[in-house]
Amino acid sequence: MTDFDNPVKNTFLVWDYIIFAALFVISSGIGIYFAITERKKATSADFLVGGRQLTCGPVALSLTASFMSAVTVLGTPSEVYRNGASFFCFAIAYACMVLLTAELFLPVFYKSGITSTYEYLELRFSKNVRLAATLIYILQTILYTGVVVYAPALALNQVTGFDLWGAIFATGIVCTFYCTLGGLKAVVWTDAFQMVVMVVGFLTVLIQGTILNGGPTAVWETARNGSRLDVVDFDPDPLRRHTFWTISVGGTFTWLGIYGVNQSTIQRCISCKSEKHAKLALYLNLLGLWIILVCAVFSGLIMYAHYKNCDPWTAGFISAPDQLMPYFVLDILGNMPGLPGLFVACAFSGTLSTVAASINALATVTFEDLVKKCFHNLSDKQSTWISKGLCIIYGIACTSMAVAASLMGAVVQAALSILGMCGGPMLGVFSLGILIPSTNWIGALVGLGCGISLSFWVGIGGFIYPSPPSKARPLPLSTAECIRINMTDSFTTAAVSTVPPFRPPLADSWYSLSYLYYSAIGFLATVVVGLLVSFISGRIHGKDIKPVLIQPVCNLLCFWSDKYKKMCWCGVQHDEVMSEEEIKAELPTEIVGNGFSKEPQEKLPGYISQDNAYVNDGYEKETYF
Known part of the structure; x- marks a missing residue:
């Protein structure tokens, strides 16, 4: 292996630490502010859903910040740098996801008056379905939050020398602090502030990187010559990691599982003062998702233009692709005190917003779905203190889970794999309840079990037996102009085993399925099995279902006759006048x-x-x- 001189040294200075610390101080201050201003409101509804009086603006910013985490800030530019700008296709997935969430799922949840999304499953099916979904959500969220906390802290530690465990524990402590003090209002307004920090951090990198690489035209031309602008690949092979179909179709299912039926999203939507505000928050959030996506993709293209002849990963300057973005930031901003700290604040803004939203949602689900089922006569004061205690417990749990995240590989793939494996089956069971009136609780429960089993089978199999590199088709990277410090190439002469590792028959087919299809697999399995079991065990008659729990999708087809509408509703009396x-x-x-x-x-x-x-x-x- 050839040795190269690393041109970038650890340059995280005092001003960088000051700016980074300011992020944590301001976030904590927002929590203290709401703890003081809301101290007379002692109900759990005020703490968990902000008294249902929030407006669309801060909720939209909060939604964008929570799901555009450090996974996006660090992982997406690295993916674009290595594999091209196909991530632009996620714009299609985001649009489909927001449209379906706003028009299909949100109206049912909002009108039902629920606090926990999983309350719906008991109203529509049974307590058993609600409990199963609650436990799956808790597992999914803690695992995902562990990745979100650990991955950026590790990447920044190895590039900037920033203390790994100090960053992890600071993140957990600050998030738990302002979640516990201020409740959902503190989470929403802190997310709004952190969203601004994320955009400013991205813009700083984009502007300086573009200037150093000859302007937008030069960057675009370099990216085009390096095949980084080959955005659309219509190859239908489901084993290919990123194609138009895997991103637009698989990405829609993955993100719909995250947004459409996820407690963290729905909890903030139902906290709005009207359904109109909730829908508007989702559509404004789509604009925010597109802005962050464009910033992340262009950061990757600029990074490629900068390192087109000296790839720091291949040269060994960094040890993992997720370190590319912080390495690039130090390279172009290292001589400007404070600006590297601004980018680190940008990355950790994503982490803080995601972790805080997760802690708040976990506390809400646990209180509504488990605690209130065991203790029926809790006072408002007791409910509020229990909710705050749950925030502390989940803050500790999510911070502790960050340790296990070191085994999960690339940050983007690990995060979306976790969400896909759990989110798809959850999307399936809610779709059975909201869109298909004939489904009964037995079908929903069995379908959920089958969906989870199938998605975890393919997901864990893909983790143990990664797909062959030929399926990813990475684009070429060069080290031709890296500065060598040892002109003599030295190669290890130790014997290398020529025996290929064992791969079972499914390793190159089923286990090699693109990780973006995990959610679709779980969704389809849940819906198909749920319908079959419901048909065998005795489907529900529409007249026995409360209309508020069903979304009449066929209303969109206004040319249908009343006869066919009623047939599609399976007898649910949506047109019935009610006293x-x-x-x-x-x-x-x-x-x-x-x-x-x-x-x-x-x-x-x-x-x-x-x-x-x-x-x-x-x-x-x-x-x-």
């Missing part, structure tokens, strides 16, 4: 009490219109009880 008492009866007492008035705001006759909106004497109400 005030019947509307109130649709929701259980504990659901009605979750931030919703037991009495309508006006003593006037009301009914549910064809589009499921509550209409009170001709005036549409945006607040449901």
Whole structure:
């Protein structure tokens, strides 16, 4: 192996630490502010869902920051640098995901008046389905959060000399601190601040990197010559890691499992003061997702233009691809005190926002789905203190899980694999409940079990037996102009085993499936098995299902006759005019009490219109009880 002189040294200086520390101080300060201003509001609804009075702006920023974590800040530019700008296709997946979430899933969750997403599963199916989904969500979120905490801390530690465990524990402590003090409002407003930091950090890198590499035209030309702009690859092979189909189709299922039915997302949407604000938050969030995606992809292209003749990974200057972005930042900003610290703050803003949202969502799910089931007569004060205690417990759990994340490989693939393996089956079971009225609880439970088993089978198999490099088709990288410090190449003469490692028959087929299809596999298995089992065990009659729990998708096909609409609804009476008492009866007492008035705001006759909106004497109400 040839030795090269590493041109970039660890240059993280005092000003960098000051700017980085300011991120943690301001985030903690937001938590303290809401702890003081909200101290008279002692209900769990205020703590967990912000009293359902948030507006679309901060919620949109919070949603974007939470899921555009350090996985995106560090991982996506590295992927683009090595494999090209095919990540642009995720823009299609994001658009499909937001549209389906806003129009199919959100209306049902918002009108149901639930606090935990999994309350819906008990209303629609049974307690057993709710419990199974809750436990899967808790497992998924803790695993994912471990990757989100560990990966950026490790990458920054190995490039900048930043203390690894200091960064990990600081992240866990600060997130737990402001989640416990300020509840959801602190999480949302801190996320909004961190989103601004992420964009500013990206823009700093983009501007300086573009200037140093001859301007946008030169960067674009270099990327084109290096085949980095071959965005669309229509190869239908499902074993290929990244193609148009794996990213747009597989990515839609993966991100729909993250957004459409994920507690962290839905909890912030239902905290909005109206369904209109909740939908608008999702659509504004789509704009934010696109902005961060464009910044990350162009960072990768600029990085390639900078290192086109001296790849620091191949040359051995760094030990893992996830270190490319921080290495590049120190290379171009190292002589400007404070700016490397700004980028590190950008990366950790993604981490803080994701971890905080996860802790808050885990506390909410555990309190609503487990604690309240065991203790029925908790006072508001007791509920609030228990919720805060759960935030502390999950803060410790997520920080501890970061240790195991060192075994999970590349940051982007590891994170999306975890989300896909759990998110797909969860998306499937909610789709069975919301879109297919004939599904019963037995079908939902068996389908969920089969979906989880199948997605974990292929996911764990792919982890143990990685797909051959030929399926990834990495683009060429060069070290032609790296500065050699030892002109004599030295090669290891030790005997190398020529016996290939054992690979079972499924290793090059089933286990080599693109990780972006894990969610689709789990979704399809859950839906197909759920329908079959429901048909065998006795499907549900539509007249026995509360209309508020079903989304009549066929309303989108307005040219259908009433006969075919009713057939698709399986007998659910969506067009039925309902009295005030019947509307109130649709929701259980504990659901009605979750931030919703037991009495309508006006003593006037009301009914549910064809589009499921509550209409009170001709005036549409945006607040449901």
